Amino acid sequence: xxxxxxxxxxxxxxxxxxxxxxxxxxxxxxxxxxxxxxxxxxxxxxxxxxxxxxxxxxxxxxxxxxxxxxxxxxxxxxxxxxxxxxxxxxxxxxxxxxxxxxxxxxxxxxxxxxxxxxxxxxxxxxxxxxxxxxxxxxxxxxxxxxxxxxxxxxxxxxxxxxxxxxxxxxxxxxxxxxxxxxxxxxxxxxxxxxxxxxxxxxxxxxxxxxxxxxxxxxxxxxxxxxxxxxxxxxxxxxxxxxxxxxxxxxxxxxxxxxxxxxxxxxxxxxxxxxxxxxxxxxxxxxxxxxxxxxxxxxxxxxxxxxxxxxxxxxxxxxxxxxxxxxxxxxxxxxxxxxxxxxxxxxxxxxxxxxxxxxxxxxxxxxxxxxxxxxxxxxxxxxxxxxxxxxxxxxxxxxxxxxxxxxxxxxxxxxxxxxxxxxxxxxxxxxxxxxxxxxxxxxxxxxxxxxxxxxxxxxxxxxxxxxxxxxxxxxxxxxxxxxxxxxxxxxxxxxxxxxxxxxxxxxxxxxxxxxxxxxxxxxxxxxxxxxxxxxxxxxxxxxxxxxxxxxxxxxxxxxxxxxxxxxxxxxxxxxxxxxxxxxxxxxxxxxxxxxxxxxxxxxxxxxxxxxxxxxxxxxxxxxxxxxxxxxxxxxxxxxxxxxxxxxxxxxxxxxxxxxxxxxxxxxxxxxxxxxxxxxxxxxxxxxxxxxxxxxxxxxxxxxxxxxxxxxxxxxxxxxxxxxxxxxxxxxxxxxxxxxxxxxxxxxxxxxxxxxxxxxxxxxxxxxx
Numbered sequence: 001x002x003x004x005x006x007x008x009x010x011x012x013x014x015x016x017x018x019x020x021x022x023x024x025x026x027x028x029x030x031x032x033x034x035x036x037x038x039x040x041x042x043x044x045x046x047x048x049x050x051x052x053x054x055x056x057x058x059x060x061x062x063x064x065x066x067x068x069x070x071x072x073x074x075x076x077x078x079x080x081x082x083x084x085x086x087x088x089x090x091x092x093x094x095x096x097x098x099x100x101x102x103x104x105x106x107x108x109x110x111x112x113x114x115x116x117x118x119x120x121x122x123x124x125x126x127x128x129x130x131x132x133x134x135x136x137x138x139x140x141x142x143x144x145x146x147x148x149x150x151x152x153x154x155x156x157x158x159x160x161x162x163x164x165x166x167x168x169x170x171x172x173x174x175x176x177x178x179x180x181x182x183x184x185x186x187x188x189x190x191x192x193x194x195x196x197x198x199x200x201x202x203x204x205x206x207x208x209x210x211x212x213x214x215x216x217x218x219x220x221x222x223x224x225x226x227x228x229x230x231x232x233x234x235x236x237x238x239x240x241x242x243x244x245x246x247x248x249x250x251x252x253x254x255x256x257x258x259x260x261x262x263x264x265x266x267x268x269x270x271x272x273x274x275x276x277x278x279x280x281x282x283x284x285x286x287x288x289x290x291x292x293x294x295x296x297x298x299x300x301x302x303x304x305x306x307x308x309x310x311x312x313x314x315x316x317x318x319x320x321x322x323x324x325x326x327x328x329x330x331x332x333x334x335x336x337x338x339x340x341x342x343x344x345x346x347x348x349x350x351x352x353x354x355x356x357x358x359x360x361x362x363x364x365x366x367x368x369x370x371x372x373x374x375x376x377x378x379x380x381x382x383x384x385x386x387x388x389x390x391x392x393x394x395x396x397x398x399x400x401x402x403x404x405x406x407x408x409x410x411x412x413x414x415x416x417x418x419x420x421x422x423x424x425x426x427x428x429x430x431x432x433x434x435x436x437x438x439x440x441x442x443x444x445x446x447x448x449x450x451x452x453x454x455x456x457x458x459x460x461x462x463x464x465x466x467x468x469x470x471x472x473x474x475x476x477x478x479x480x481x482x483x484x485x486x487x488x489x490x491x492x493x494x495x496x497x498x499x500x501x502x503x504x505x506x507x508x509x510x511x512x513x514x515x516x517x518x519x520x521x522x523x524x525x526x527x528x529x530x531x532x533x534x535x536x537x538x539x540x541x542x543x544x545x546x547x548x549x550x551x552x553x554x555x556x557x558x559x560x561x562x563x564x565x566x567x568x569x570x571x572x573x574x575x576x577x578x579x580x581x582x583x584x585x586x587x588x589x590x591x592x593x594x595x596x597x598x599x600x601x602x603x604x605x606x607x608x609x610x611x612x613x614x615x616x617x618x619x620x621x622x623x624x625x626x627x628x629x630x631x632x633x634x635x636x637x638x639x640x641x642x643x644x645x646x647x648x649x650x651x652x653x654x655x656x657x658x659x660x661x662x663x664x665x666x667x668x669x670x671x672x673x674x675x676x677x678x679x680x681x682x683x684x685x686x687x688x689x690x691x692x693x694x695x696x697x698x699x700x701x702x703x704x705x706x707x708x709x710x711x712x713x714x715x716x717x718x719x720x721x722x723x724x725x726x727x728x729x730x731x732x733x734x735x736x737x738x739x740x741x742x743x744x745x746x747x748x749x750x751x752x753x754x755x756x757x758x759x760x761x762x763x764x765x766x767x
Contacts, residue, residue, distance in 0.1 A: 001356040003030015004580040004588070007387050008183065010034065011085050012065065013093035013105060015042045016137075017165060018199060019122050020061040021172035023092060026179060027064045028350045028359050029576050034084060034374055035065040038072070041367040048617035049608040054342035056607040057165075057619070059364040063337075063347065068375070069368035072103050081105070084378045086113055087386055089186075090179065092120040096135065097127045111192050116391065118182045120195040122175050127196065129729030134711055135643070136199050138164040139677075141171075143630060143639035143715040144726075145203035150210055150558025151547055152223040157629040157637070158715060161557060162622040162678055163546040167203055169601050170561075173568040174202035178751035180575035181424060185399040185753060187582045190391035194754040201732040201750025204721075205568075207559045209412055211747050212456035214718045217445030219452075221718065226535070226544075226554045230442045230451065232279035232286065233258070234535055236316070236554045237294035244554055245299045247290075248312040248533035250411070251438040252276065261309035262293050262302075276441040307530075314536035316544050316554055319609055322599075330525030333599045334606055339363045346610035348603030351569040351596050353523070355503065355589035357580065390583055397757035398425015403485040403578075405429070407461060408468065408477070410437040412534075413563035413594060414490040414518050415457040417570040421486065422460035423749050423758050429480060430461040431468065456746070459736075460759055474499050481506045481513065486574055490518040493528045503589040513587040514577040516570050522593045532594060537562035541598040542605070545623035565597035621679065628678035630715040632690050636698040640705055640712035642671040653708040657692040736760040 008031040012023045020035070020042070027033040035042075044058040051059075070077040085091060091110050093100045100106050100121075107119045121127065124136020131144075142148050142160050147167065149158040161167075175197050182193035204211060210221045213230070226246070227235035236244040249255040252275060259268030267289060273279045279286055294302060299315060306313040317325070323346070328334050332349050339345050340363070350359050377384050396402070400421060407418035408431040415430075415437070422428040430437075437458070442451035467473040478501060481487050487506065489496055496502045496517070503515035517523070520532020521540075538544065538556055548555035573590035581587060599606070608619035615621070630637030642650060650671045651663050662668050667675040667685045675685040693701050702712040714720065721727060722745070736746045746760050 002358055003360055004354065004357045004576040005030040005183070007389055008032070008090065009088045009386065010090040010092065011081075011088040012036060013091065013095070013100065014122065015094065016044050017057070017061055017168035018171045018175060019092055019094040020044070021169050022122075022175035022179060024061060024063055024065065025172075025176045025350065025572065028361055030358070030360060031090075033065040034088070035062060035067045035365075036072075036081060037067060037069050037367050039069055045367065048614070049612040049620055051345060051611055051613060052342045053613065054339070054366070056342075056345060056612075057604050057617075059339065059342060059345055060347050060603050060607045062364045064360055064362040065365060066370040066374055067365040067367055068371040072105070078104055080375055080379050082113060083383065084374070085110055085117070087378055087383065088114065088117065089389070090118045090120070090183070092122060092175075092179065094122040097123060097132055107194050111194075116186060116190065116192050118179065118186055118193045118195065120175065120179055120182070120197065122197045124199045125726055126198045126200065126730035129726040131726045132729070138167045139639055140641070140711070140713045141167050141199045141203050144713045144721070145200055145207070146716045146718050146721045147203050147207060147559060148630070148715050149717045150207065150221050150223065151555060152629075153225045153548065153553075153555060154223060156223065158223065159547050159555070160628040160630075160678060161543075161546045162618070162625050162628055163602070163605060164618045164622075165604050166561070166601060167199065170206050170565070171197070171199040171202040173565065173572070174205060174750045176572050177420070177568060177575065178753070180572055180579065181399050182753055184575055184579045184582065185396075185756065186391065187389070187579055188392045188394045188396060188399070190393050195751060197751040198730050200726065201730050204732055204747060205750050206561060206564045208416060208456070208564060208747060209453040209560045210558065211718070213443075213445050213452040215722070215745050215747065216447040216452040216455055219445040221558065223558065226556045227287070228535070230280060230444070230453070231276060232283050233290055234533065235287070236535075236539070237291055238553070239294050239299040239302060240296060241298040243299040244316060245294065245302055246314050246316070246535045246539045246554070247294075247306065248535050250312065250533055252441070254311050254531070255279070257309040258306065258311045261305040261311060262290075264293060277444060277446070280444060310531055312531045312533040312536050314539045316539045317542055319542060319606075322540070322542060322606065327521060327525040327527045327595070331522035331593070331596060333522065333596050335361065337361075337363055341366050343611065346606050348600040348606055349596070351565075351592055351600040352573040353591040354573070354577075356586070357577075357588060392582070396425070398759065399753070399756055400424040400426035403427070404483060405486040405488065406431060406480050406484045407488045409488050409490040409518065411439050411490070411563070412453060412457065412560055413566050414488050414570075415439065415454070416564065416567035417516070417518070417574075418488055419457045419460060420567065420571050420749065421574065423760075425757065425759060426486070428461040430458055430463045431466050431477065431480070432463060434465050434467050436465070468501065469499060474501060477501060478506065482509045484510070484513060485578070486514045486516065488516045488518070488570070493519055493523040507587050511587055512581055512585060514574055514581065515587070515589045516574055517589065517591045518566060518570055519591070519593045521595045523591055534560050534562050534594075537594045537598055540595060541602055543598070543602070547627075549627060550624065561601075562594040562598050565601050566592050566594045569597050569600075625678055625680065626683045631686065631693055633693045633696055633698045633701050636720065637715040638693070638698050638701050638712050639715060640676065640701070640710055642676060643709050643711045645671055645709040647671055649708045653705065653710070656704060659688060659692050662688055734760045
């Protein structure tokens with residue numbers, strides 16, 4: 001079997017990271033990606049680190065593509081591009097709003113020449129609203145989307161995740177999901193599809209669990225260092241040998257096992273801590289008691305004891321462990337790829353595994369490598385004809401309308417995947433064990449007696465209780481699967497097969513079933529059966545090195561990034577498999593893991609640190625950078641960039657800000673190149689900017705810098721973000737009516753397909 005997207009051709013007009021990583025994923029699943037670059041090349045090529053003078057950021061974001069160079073401002077080259085477009089299935093661009101149309105590549109023009117095209121407008125802020133015409137990127141979106149407000153030491157300010165790129169690549173996952181939905185929708189309807197996506201909305205999606213706690217219960221998130229706001233214990237403890245160990249008890253059963261493993265009958269018998277809610281309420285007293293116990297013995301002792309007891313625990317890994325751990329090799333999470341013009345590059349592998357379909361993961365091109373062969377193929381006297389794709393003529397509102405999903409997952413990751421499929425129109429039947437999904441106990445805050453995130457992620461589903469391991473439960477579950485289009489499970493490798501409910505068994509009666517299996521660490525290797533957690537995966541993937549400071553306690557990313565990433569990748573795999581099924585009638589098994597997903601999302605770090613020419617660039621320097629917290633004003637901190645401001649205008653701006661005494665400072669030459677940002681020199685200049693901003697509100701700072709051509713963004717919190725005009729403009733919030741009465745605001749998917757409807761809650765929908 002070939003790739004799930006074989007026969008799909010993508011005309012890729014994207015640059016930097018967001019678009020290229022999305023199209024790269026579709027290329028991995030079999031699509032042909034024609035990357036169109038301007039004569040000077042993708043701007044990512046100019047960003048270090050380099051390997052043999054080749055940007056590994058560009059390389060990792062363009063694996064397996066065909067690169068051509070066209071000057072789209074020239075009529076001749078534009079005509080060649082049009083010939084390629086006429087034979088393409090997808091056109092995607094991430095230029096500033098309006099630029100593609102001015103070049104002759106707006107949706108109207110492209111759809112006229114190719115009536116069944118899938119067209120994607122991928123922007124930072126959306127096409128309208130006060131920020132619509134501004135450039136975006138990782139730093140500005142981190143700041144404005146409130147992502148930064150979730151990270152930091154207890155009592156400290158919100159911190160940027162310094163390894164810039166995670167917000168970019170998270171947005172690329174949303175773009176990939178939107179693309180796949182549109183490709184499937186086109187296959188069902190036979191019609192062209194117009195898609196809008198935003199980085200701002202994608203960053204909010206990644207924060208789903210924290211957003212749910214705020215929207216559903218009104219509780220503003222706090223920063224807890226390495227600890228979780230809604231699970232206790234779930235933090236890094238310092239052991240006797242001064243090493244940290246990340247420990248999680250996500251269920252009450254794990255809590256009891258933890259108490260036995262650490263030999264603390266007194267704490268285990270304390271009724272105040274019998275439930276997670278009680279442990280969260282008693283955090284101030286309980287956490288120091290646990291800390292003292294862990295400080296009494298070395299880390300390795302506790303790893304052994306907790307491992308025996310089945311309690312999730314993990315030490316923070318460094319890059320050498322990540323490169324060389326047998327779990328990596330067993331699952332092929334990192335690959336050494338020969339690249340003719342750069343030597344061997346170390347890259348992250350695709351975040352999914354398919355049972356039958358092939359994945360294509362090939363070396364990146366140099367700019368223009370395929371220009372002549374692509375032009376000969378698409379623009380020759382007799383262009384090569386592509387295989388015609390069968391297109392249906394269904395009339396549907398939601399793209400998954402008429403499909404049934406059986407969701408047998410718990411916690412946050414699988415339920416978020418099931419929730420997104422429900423938003424796309426599927427009927428989702430959630431199967432919980434008799435005692436209920438353990439995420440019901442995550443909190444406070446609670447909504448209607450259950451954890452806020454649980455209430456949010458399961459509000460669109462039909463919830464049923466079933467013991468699938470019982471004599472009657474397994475056959476009942478198999479009967480549900482016989483009528484399903486998609487099945488989700490997170491039981492762990494081999495568990496479904498042991499129950500007679502594996503994909504092969506179920507597909508004997510339902511050959512069209514698309515089966516998604518989610519695991520913490522992958523389906524092979526020494527950790528295949530180990531219990532996992534969000535914190536454990538963050539520790540294993542070295543996320544901690546982008547927050548806090550060297551020599552201090554670890555700081556976790558406040559959003560549940562591992563679970564969100566695996567959910568997004570799972571949905572991508574399901575949508576691609578459904579598209580393939582639409583064409584062939586064949587089902588498929590998809591496997592994703594939290595570990596593999598975050599390793600993929602941090603691929604630029606592994607590629608950058610493998611064999612760099614110099615130790616330069618965010619993927620290399622972030623661990624040794626000081627904390628990055630934005631510039632203080634009278635109200636909200638700000639993140640700003642000089643944009644395209646000239647040195648003359650930059651100096652005029654400094655005079656207006658009262659910084660004329662700094663103009664001769666070497667940090668402030670070249671439009672403040674060294675004085676702005678998160679690197680060491682910029683940190684040295686931070687107090688000077690804050691001196692100027694001390695008497696100004698964030699809006700006043702924004703206005704002054706905008707007057708001279710710079711761009712400024714607030715470092716927001718949820719209170720500000722969720723009432724902001726830009727968030728309203730992109731339509732990611734909806735008012736939903738709950739079954740038990742009352743209306744609440746809810747977060748919706750960060751993309752829109754024209755003509756499609758998206759479920760919210762109960763009676764709600766968005767088109």
